Amino acid sequence: MESGLLVSGLGVSVRDGGRILQGVSLEVRPSEICALMGPNGSGKSTLALTLAGHPRFRVDEGWIRLDGEDITRAEPEYRAKKGLFLAFQKQVEIPGLPIEDMIWEAYRARWTGEKRPSLIDFRKRLMAVSSGLGFGPELLRRGVNEGFSGGEGRKAELIQMLMLNPRVSVLDEIDSGLDVDSLRLVIQSLREYVKGGGSALVITHHPRLLSMLNPARVYVLIKGRLVEVGGQELAELVEREGFSRWGEVGDGQKSAERRSGV
Amino acid sequence: MGRRALSEDLVYELSKSKGEPEWMLQKRLQSLRVFNSKAVPTWGPDLSGLNLDDLSYYVRPGVAQADSLEELPADLRKTFDALGIPEAERKFLAGSGAMYQSEVIYERMKRSLEAQGVVFMSMDEAVKKYPELVQRYFMTRCIPPTYHKFAALNGALWSGGSFIYVPKGVKIEKPVQVYFLFDHPSMGQFEHTVIVADEGASVEYIEGCSAPAYIKGGLHAGAMEIFVGKSAKVRVTTIQNWSKNVYNLVTKRAIVEEAGRMEWVEASFGSKVTMLYPSSVLVGTGASAEHVYLSFANDGQLLDAGAKIVHAAPETSALVVSKSISRGNGRTVYRGEVKVNKGARGSVSSVRCDSLLLSDESSTETLPTEQVDEEDSEVSHEASAGRIGEDQLFYLRSRGFSESEATALVIRGFMEPISKKIPLEYAVEFNRLVELELKGAIA
Numbered sequence: 001m002e003s004g005l006l007v008s009g010l011g012v013s014v015r016d017g018g019r020i021l022q023g024v025s026l027e028v029r030p031s032e033i034c035a036l037m038g039p040n041g042s043g044k045s046t047l048a049l050t051l052a053g054h055p056r057f058r059v060d061e062g063w064i065r066l067d068g069e070d071i072t073r074a075e076p077e078y079r080a081k082k083g084l085f086l087a088f089q090k091q092v093e094i095p096g097l098p099i100e101d102m103i104w105e106a107y108r109a110r111w112t113g114e115k116r117p118s119l120i121d122f123r124k125r126l127m128a129v130s131s132g133l134g135f136g137p138e139l140l141r142r143g144v145n146e147g148f149s150g151g152e153g154r155k156a157e158l159i160q161m162l163m164l165n166p167r168v169s170v171l172d173e174i175d176s177g178l179d180v181d182s183l184r185l186v187i188q189s190l191r192e193y194v195k196g197g198g199s200a201l202v203i204t205h206h207p208r209l210l211s212m213l214n215p216a217r218v219y220v221l222i223k224g225r226l227v228e229v230g231g232q233e234l235a236e237l238v239e240r241e242g243f244s245r246w247g248e249v250g251d252g253q254k255s256a257e258r259r260s261g262v
Numbered sequence: 263m264g265r266r267a268l269s270e271d272l273v274y275e276l277s278k279s280k281g282e283p284e285w286m287l288q289k290r291l292q293s294l295r296v297f298n299s300k301a302v303p304t305w306g307p308d309l310s311g312l313n314l315d316d317l318s319y320y321v322r323p324g325v326a327q328a329d330s331l332e333e334l335p336a337d338l339r340k341t342f343d344a345l346g347i348p349e350a351e352r353k354f355l356a357g358s359g360a361m362y363q364s365e366v367i368y369e370r371m372k373r374s375l376e377a378q379g380v381v382f383m384s385m386d387e388a389v390k391k392y393p394e395l396v397q398r399y400f401m402t403r404c405i406p407p408t409y410h411k412f413a414a415l416n417g418a419l420w421s422g423g424s425f426i427y428v429p430k431g432v433k434i435e436k437p438v439q440v441y442f443l444f445d446h447p448s449m450g451q452f453e454h455t456v457i458v459a460d461e462g463a464s465v466e467y468i469e470g471c472s473a474p475a476y477i478k479g480g481l482h483a484g485a486m487e488i489f490v491g492k493s494a495k496v497r498v499t500t501i502q503n504w505s506k507n508v509y510n511l512v513t514k515r516a517i518v519e520e521a522g523r524m525e526w527v528e529a530s531f532g533s534k535v536t537m538l539y540p541s542s543v544l545v546g547t548g549a550s551a552e553h554v555y556l557s558f559a560n561d562g563q564l565l566d567a568g569a570k571i572v573h574a575a576p577e578t579s580a581l582v583v584s585k586s587i588s589r590g591n592g593r594t595v596y597r598g599e600v601k602v603n604k605g606a607r608g609s610v611s612s613v614r615c616d617s618l619l620l621s622d623e624s625s626t627e628t629l630p631t632e633q634v635d636e637e638d639s640e641v642s643h644e645a646s647a648g649r650i651g652e653d654q655l656f657y658l659r660s661r662g663f664s665e666s667e668a669t670a671l672v673i674r675g676f677m678e679p680i681s682k683k684i685p686l687e688y689a690v691e692f693n694r695l696v697e698l699e700l701k702g703a704i705a
Binding site for chain 2: 052053054055056075076077079080081085086088090092093094095096097101102105106109110143144160164
């Protein structure tokens with residue numbers, strides 16, 4: 001049986017706007033970490049949001065499959081329940097809704113049938129996961145992303161991933177705003193998650209993160225198209241030369257990104 | 263005077279039937295004269311749909327409430343079903359069941375409080391048992407009959423409500439709760455509550471009823487007078503849900519002495535029109551007040567509410583937090599007033615009101631008034647109005663929540679400053695009420 005995330009020939013437009021992604025094909029198999037690299041504005045976040053089903057983006061062609069099921073047009077909540085997770089780059093604030101409560105609601109909704117998770121066990125696990133990332137327990141009582149620093153926001157996303165234990169996680173710029181120590185903790189958690197059978201698509205424009213993750217495949221996205229696929233050596237190439245070999249200095253797509261509203 | 267104005271005969275009859283002392287009859291008659299001399303206020307919501315022509319309608323036993331459950335509007339019956347209200351309670355809410363005498367409830371609580379010298383009973387009983395004490399506080403310097411037309415109406419026709427007197431230094435640990443305030447057919451309309459906390463005393467009073475209280479006449483004009491003594495503390499929590507034919511015109515006012523503290527917690531659901539502006543008059547140095555308020559206006563409703571703060575002494579402080587939610591074509595208004603008198607040096611007032619609009623047809627308005635006559639003071643007002651963001655909804659949906667679950671979660675967060683103040687035993691019902699309002703299943 002086919003498993004993991006499979007994307008084929010994806011063409012995506014922004015609602016009321018132009019085409020952003022063209023012919024994007026990639027795969028993330030179980031227990032794999034793959035990487036998506038590209039300069040600012042190349043369409044990385046658009047791809048992440050499209051995979052999760054954001055209504056702002058429209059799939060014009062191609063398809064997305066998760067564990068063999070076509071989810072190209074599925075509701076975001078359906079994809080989530082099937083085991084797709086998106087760690088957001090942009091911090092979305094939900095004032096007054098404690099992050100702990102939100103995770104608990106999401107967590108217990110995953111359980112069906114007779115077996116009900118206990119709040120006590122959930123709490124224990126949440127505390128362990130949070131302290132493993134150096135995320136203070138007092139932050140768990142704060143509203144979702146309410147007054148979080150960049151680093152706290154990243155960690156809060158990771159905590160959700162580790163608690164909900166999805167099949168495939170798309171991590172959008174999970175390293176931004178993290179100090180060296182925090183980055184190490186994040187990478188360690190990510191490795192454990194993958195060891196436990198999860199898989200991850202790590203989106204970044206920082207090659208350094210990838211040298212620590214040793215990805216199975218590295219995809220390079222330029223102006224909405226995948227221009228190259230390779231292994232770790234591709235990330236190293238980007239680290240040395242940037243994206244200039246694909247005719248990019250990194251700012252050319254800014255206007256496109258602004259147009260798309262991402 | 264208007265045509266068929268409220269007659270003196272009716273007031274005599276009411277006072278006599280209750281066996282009241284002469285001074286209370288005179289208080290009623292004085293209030294009646296004020297009521298008949300004042301025009302219906304026009305500065306706020308449209309009250310032209312309110313029938314004030316024949317007020318005997320509201321007072322004569324057995325007339326105001328429904329005679330049987332079948333007489334209740336269908337949507338209200340549906341709500342009773344949704345809330346799982348037992349049959350006996352439904353009858354009571356409809357005013358046709360006599361088994362839930364509030365006296366019984368009072369008796370139970372009274373015994374433990376009496377030992378501490380606390381007076382806690384229905385207002386009707388207090389008038390007879392503690393006439394001097396009641397006379398000192400009832401519609402004197404807190405809410406005099408001249409306060410406004412509907413306060414005067416309450417003064418003329420009041421029935422029911424609680425009287426609480428907490429002696430010097432007595433701190434009542436457990437909240438004093440009154441679930442239902444009805445034991446006379448008209449009690450649902452014009453209840454009158456007085457709470458007095460003497461120096462250093464403290465008390466928390468909770469009145470709540472999540473089931474929509476039905477009044478055939480469609481008018482509720484209650485009154486509440488609070489006296490917070492020196493260094494005393496009073497918190498009043500009200501969770502109320504009126505059926506959607508009701509004009510809910512409530513008068514609430516507290517006088518707070520030196521270093522005293524008054525806290526108002528209000529959650530308003532239901533009604534056709536609500537006008538509710540709890541007022542805190544800070545008359546002693548260092549007195550403080552906190553007002554937290556939540557309103558939910560659904561289709562066809564106008565909830566016009568706010569807070570009135572008077573800083574009449576130095577170093578007084580007030581915090582007002584108002585949260586309103588509108589759905590369908592529901593409307594909410596924040597109407598507030600902050601007054602800093604000359605000489606109230608070092609006083610601080612902070613008002614924050616947030617509105618959430620759940621539909622295109624819903625609306626909200628913020629109408630704050632400030633009158634600052636003391637330079638050495640700080641008055642701030644912050645307001646926001648908005649909708650649930652597409653990104654918020656998407657974020658939660660990407661965690662597996664349906665769109666309506668996601669909406670409910672955002673609202674839960676929005677209400678948090680209020681809901682965290684609501685006692686635990688009321689929180690479940692409170693959440694259920696919000697859920698029902700969101701589903702639109704509620705009457």
